Amino acid sequence: MADLTNDFVAQIRDAAAAKCLLNIEGSGSKRWYGNQVVAQRQLATTGHTGIVEYDPAELVLTARAGMTLADIEAALAERGQMLPFEPPRYAPESTLGGVIATALSGPGRPFVGGVRDFVLGMHVIDGKGDVLKFGGQVMKNVAGYDVSRLMTGSLGILGLISQVSIKVLPVPVATATLRFELSEAEAIRRVNEWSGKPLPLTASAWEAGILHIRLSGARAAVDSAIHQMRGVVLDVPGAKIFWDSLRDQTHPFFCDTHEMNTNQTLWRLSLPAIAPSIAANRLQGATHQLIEWGGGQRWLWSDARGDAVRAVAHELGGHAVRFNNQHGGGETFAQPSAALMAIHRRLKQTFDPQGIFNPGRLYQGL
Amino acid sequence: MSAQHQRLIAALAQVLPSANLLWQKEDTAPYECDGLAAYRTLPIAVALPENEAQVQAVLNACNAFGVPVVPRGAGTGLSGGAMPMAEGIVLSTAKLNKILDIDSLSRRAVLQPGVRNLAISDAAAPYDLYYAPDPSSQIACSIGGNVAENSGGVHCLKYGLTVNNVIRVRAVLMDGEIVEFGTEALDAPGLDLLGVMIGSEGMLAVVTEVTVRLIPKPPVARVIMASFDDMTKAGHAVADVIAAGLIPAGLEMMDKPATRAVEEFVQAGYDLNAEAILLCESDGTPEEVEEEISRMSDVLRHSGAIRIQVSESEAERMKFWSGRKNAFPAAGRISPDYYCMDGTIPKKHIATLLNQIKEMEARYGLRCMNVFHAGDGNMHPLILFDGSDEDQWRRAEDFGNEILEACVALGGTVTGEHGVGIEKINTMCVQFDEKERDAFFGVKAAFDPARLLNPDKVIPTLHRCAEYGRMHVHRGQMPHADLPRF
Numbered sequence: 028m029a030d031l032t033n034d035f036v037a038q039i040r041d042a043a044a045a046k047c048l049l050n051i052e053g054s055g056s057k058r059w060y061g062n063q064v065v066a067q068r069q070l071a072t073t074g075h076t077g078i079v080e081y082d083p084a085e086l087v088l089t090a091r092a093g094m095t096l097a098d099i100e101a102a103l104a105e106r107g108q109m110l111p112f113e114p115p116r117y118a119p120e121s122t123l124g125g126v127i128a129t130a131l132s133g134p135g136r137p138f139v140g141g142v143r144d145f146v147l148g149m150h151v152i153d154g155k156g157d158v159l160k161f162g163g164q165v166m167k168n169v170a171g172y173d174v175s176r177l178m179t180g181s182l183g184i185l186g187l188i189s190q191v192s193i194k195v196l197p198v199p200v201a202t203a204t205l206r207f208e209l210s211e212a213e214a215i216r217r218v219n220e221w222s223g224k225p226l227p228l229t230a231s232a233w234e235a236g237i238l239h240i241r242l243s244g245a246r247a248a249v250d251s252a253i254h255q256m257r258g259v260v261l262d263v264p265g266a267k268i269f270w271d272s273l274r275d276q277t278h279p280f281f282c283d284t285h286e287m288n289t290n291q292t293l294w295r296l297s298l299p300a301i302a303p304s305i306a307a308n309r310l311q312g313a314t315h316q317l318i319e320w321g322g323g324q325r326w327l328w329s330d331a332r333g334d335a336v337r338a339v340a341h342e343l344g345g346h347a348v349r350f351n352n353q354h355g356g357g358e359t360f361a362q363p364s365a366a367l368m369a370i371h372r373r374l375k376q377t378f379d380p381q382g383i384f385n386p387g388r389l390y391q392g393l
Numbered sequence: 394m395s396a397q398h399q400r401l402i403a404a405l406a407q408v409l410p411s412a413n414l415l416w417q418k419e420d421t422a423p424y425e426c427d428g429l430a431a432y433r434t435l436p437i438a439v440a441l442p443e444n445e446a447q448v449q450a451v452l453n454a455c456n457a458f459g460v461p462v463v464p465r466g467a468g469t470g471l472s473g474g475a476m477p478m479a480e481g482i483v484l485s486t487a488k489l490n491k492i493l494d495i496d497s498l499s500r501r502a503v504l505q506p507g508v509r510n511l512a513i514s515d516a517a518a519p520y521d522l523y524y525a526p527d528p529s530s531q532i533a534c535s536i537g538g539n540v541a542e543n544s545g546g547v548h549c550l551k552y553g554l555t556v557n558n559v560i561r562v563r564a565v566l567m568d569g570e571i572v573e574f575g576t577e578a579l580d581a582p583g584l585d586l587l588g589v590m591i592g593s594e595g596m597l598a599v600v601t602e603v604t605v606r607l608i609p610k611p612p613v614a615r616v617i618m619a620s621f622d623d624m625t626k627a628g629h630a631v632a633d634v635i636a637a638g639l640i641p642a643g644l645e646m647m648d649k650p651a652t653r654a655v656e657e658f659v660q661a662g663y664d665l666n667a668e669a670i671l672l673c674e675s676d677g678t679p680e681e682v683e684e685e686i687s688r689m690s691d692v693l694r695h696s697g698a699i700r701i702q703v704s705e706s707e708a709e710r711m712k713f714w715s716g717r718k719n720a721f722p723a724a725g726r727i728s729p730d731y732y733c734m735d736g737t738i739p740k741k742h743i744a745t746l747l748n749q750i751k752e753m754e755a756r757y758g759l760r761c762m763n764v765f766h767a768g769d770g771n772m773h774p775l776i777l778f779d780g781s782d783e784d785q786w787r788r789a790e791d792f793g794n795e796i797l798e799a800c801v802a803l804g805g806t807v808t809g810e811h812g813v814g815i816e817k818i819n820t821m822c823v824q825f826d827e828k829e830r831d832a833f834f835g836v837k838a839a840f841d842p843a844r845l846l847n848p849d850k851v852i853p854t855l856h857r858c859a860e861y862g863r864m865h866v867h868r869g870q871m872p873h874a875d876l877p878r879f
Contacts, residue, residue, distance in 0.1 A: 082739070083635075084633070084636040084740060084741065085632075085635075108638075130580075136579060137579060140553070140557060141579065144553065153828075157828045159828055159829050161829065163804070165737040166550065166769040166770065166771075167549060167737045168806040169592045169811070170806045170807050170808050170817070170821060170824055171813070171825060171852070172597075172836045173543070173591065173592050174589070174832065174833075174836065176585050176588030177584055177585055177836070179585060180580075180584070180585055181584055196640065197640070198638070200638070216498070219498050222500060223497060223522060223609055224609050225609045225610070225611055225677060244677075244681065245677070246684065247680030247684045248680060248681035250680070251680050251681075297576070297580050298578050299576075301498055323578055324579070345576055345577065346576060346580075346581065361582040362582070363581075364572065366566065367583065367586065368583075370572075373835075373838065374835075374839045376835075376839075378835070389583065389584070
């Protein structure tokens with residue numbers, strides 16, 4: 028447990044004075060996510076650890092950014108609570124700061140919310156080396172602009188997230204997983220129909236003709252949903268392994284060596300849940316898909332051109348992320364409109380006037 | 394009227410139908426304040442565009458003239474966020490009031506900003522869906538205003554605030570550019586500008602379209618009414634319920650002065666001897682609700698509730714809630730005026746704050762009743778005063794500021810859901826230091842470099858904070874009373 032805030036401030040002031048480009052990182056477990064950063068110095072947050080405050084009755088945990096996800100989850104589990112947004116655990120040493128800066132959410136995203144929905148406040152060190160405090164430790168807070176949300180998912184381009192307060196939730200009393208044999212289109216339709224009914228859905232995943240549904244909540248609610256929805260009930264330990272493998276992306280779909288070796292890119296398409304099927308004739312490789320979030324998140328291995336993938340995603344009302352940029356095929360994220368890009372640039376100028384934080388990681392030139 | 398004002402009105406008249414532009418005093422007077430009636434200003438004009446192109450044209454005209462624009466939804470805001478500026482115009486979104494689409498399968502509604510909050514749920518009702526955030530003004534307030542304020546309500550603990558239920562906002566920037574924040578999917582590329590837009594109090598862009606999530610209507614809801622003979626016990630009971638792993642759909646508290654005032658008004662059957670009453674609601678399927686109500690009752694009993702009643706019918710549930718929902722009008726019945734505060738604190742400090750407020754009541758010589766969202770620590774002390782007495786109003790304002798400062802000192806915030814607006818702009822000096830306020834100005838300028846959209850709200854200038862600090866020293870003796878203070 029150590030508070031390295033002053034050390035970070037000194038490093039940032041020093042770098043700002045020398046206009047030295049910094050790569051702010053936690054453990055580096057998500058280094059591959061986003062564009063490559065060309066930096067002159069590393070600033071690791073890993074030693075900045077410790078829970079600052081955690082009172083289960085407040086449903087709020089405040090911790091330093093270098094604290095590992097594993098330690099945070101262990102502390103929560105001790106009190107029967109959890110991180111509702113189920114961030115991927117790529118490595119045991121993954122940090123809270125990295126979780127917040129990448130804002131990657133797990134299988135429960137459409138049902139319980141994503142990282143952004145649970146961030147209540149944070150301390151940020153800006154490009155001048157000033158420690159700024161936004162939001163707070165309470166659920167409802169509308170004093171000033173929501174800068175904490177702006178920082179969430181910013182990939183460290185605006186500042187060093189040094190301390191975060193997050194809303195946590197009790198672990199559901201009961202959980203069950205159901206299995207159905209359904210086509211892609213039918214699976215998406217069914218999940219969305221169920222989502223419109225008072226059923227305790229907390230995750231869905233479809234791959235190769237099989238749909239899995241997770242139910243969690245009050246015991247009575249889960250039992251009644253099993254009865255209504257039918258489907259094959261999975262054994263509990265097996266189901267946990269399955270959902271963990273999706274959450275942590277250790278599921279065989281994500282580790283397909285054939286596809287990794289054949290110059291294919293793993294795309295993450297974020298789409299309106301009921302967007303039509305990305306039929307194989309529209310995108311190469313679209314036959315091998317994993318669909319989560321009731322249709323809202325579609326994973327796809329493809330060697331199609333990046334602009335073709337982005338065009339399809341855009342046309343369907345969403346966007347595409349070049350998730351595993353192993354072949355260096357260009358920008359990771361879709362470009363916002365010119366007007367939004369201008370806002371991005373001015374925000375960067377406000378928080379990081381010397382442009383020293385994680386240059387290029389979100390967008391080239393930012 | 395100055396020649397400059399006349400030229401502006403002429404320019405606006407070219408882009409708006411004549412019925413959609415008000416500039417005679419008798420027409421603009423209804424817009425001189427919002428729900429915070431103590432602060433009033435007459436604008437140069439009021440523009441009521443009825444489509445996005447007109448919004449754009451109005452902003453272009455004002456941008457060209459360098460005239461500030463104050464956006465306004467239904468005008469129900471409680472913090473003066475829509476208070477006009479004397480040298481600016483008001484842009485009302487009231488005529489942009491169409492529900493553009495409801496998709497029952499994907500559970501989304503696309504709305505113009507002037508659609509009333511309750512109208513969304515009414516339109517979704519045939520599909521057994523509804524829009525969750527339910528600010529108490531939901532019958533009148535509009536979704537555009539909800540986006541501006543990040544409105545909450547009594548069900549936030551379980552269902553979230555506006556920011557958790559809006560997925561896309563289309564808006565016009567001050568320079569006339571049309572932008573979209575968020576997408577029809579669950580996220581968008583780049584920085585989370587949607588998150589910043591929500592709760593920005595009309596200072597970043599003018600909303601022209603909103604996509605919200607709809608969720609399934611719980612088939613059953615039941616509420617427990619629990620009485621406590623001690624405020625501290627009631628405060629702890631709130632923490633005990635949450636610590637037991639329960640997330641009530643609503644968890645509200647009222648103190649004795651509040652229950653007495655409302656009981657006279659609506660006869661909700663409240664226990665008048667109780668020092669505090671908790672309303673704890675569960676919703677969901679019948680089996681789920683039964684399980685939760687039983688667990689909640691056990692916890693509350695264990696925490697020292699002296700009386701527990703569970704609603705046995707929808708009619709009884711509405712009766713239990715009627716008191717809570719009528720607390721504000723009840724306050725209006727026993728006092729000529731009341732001043733509603735909105736600080737939020739960690740739940741463990743509820744009793745501490747209530748005791749501090751009691752002490753302040755004696756010091757300021759004013760009564761205060763407390764009704765609040767206990768589950769999320771969002772306090773609504775209602776300070777009772779007589780506005781015709783100048784001194785009482787000044788004491789009420791000081792009392793309110795002291796409560797908000799106490800909230801900040803307890804680790805909370807000056808506003809949980811009503812917004813800063815003009816009302817709490819001084820207490821922002823207490824919650825944020827100069828560098829943080831500078832960052833807010835930077836965010837503002839990133840969206841609105843000309844600083845013409847609602848520019849006098851939310852973020853206090855350094856000068857203003859210095860002055861607020863001085864006023865504290867000489868409470869009640871405002872220096873330079875003739876200076877404009879915005």
